[in-house]
Amino acid sequence: METANASRYLVQLCTHAAKVGDHLQHGHLRGAHARPEVRGVEYSDTHGTLDLSWGRCVLDVDPDGLTIRVDADTEDHLRGIQDIIAADLQRFGHRDSVAVTWQPPRVQHDEEA
Structure with a gap:
């Protein structure tokens, strides 16, 4: 996500997840997906981790904005x-017109392992 305010958005997302985590596990719906249970949130101004019942989201501030990596147990949970x-x-x-653009996962080849 390209933004000059990456740290602010990282902290805001992690704070939001920590505050509403208890409510989200009770079947709160957003669109077609039930929300996963928030099992843990850790963050600083430059790095955050959301541990969820469906997987994990890792956020890092970089010179271009906010890099977000999601790992999940199924394709549906990933989406x-x-x-x-x-x-x-x-x-x-919304005031900054931010947009999140997801990239497909990189496949690791055996010689890279």
């Missing part, structure tokens, strides 16, 4: 987490 994260960040950054 669900991506949808939730993108919707929340776009809602937080």
Whole structure:
């Protein structure tokens, strides 16, 4: 996500997840996906980790903006987490017209391992 306010959005997303985590596990719906349970949130001004029942979201501030990596246990959960994260960040950054652009995962070849 390209933005000059990456740290602010990282902190805002992590704070939001920590505050509403208890409510999200009770079947709160957003679009077609139920929200996963928030199991843990850790963050600083430059790095954040959301541990969710469906997977994990890692956020890092870099010179171009905010890099977001999502790992999930199924393809549906991956898309669900991506949808939730993108919707929340776009809602937080509506005045800045922020947009989250997801890249396909990189495949690691055996010689890279």
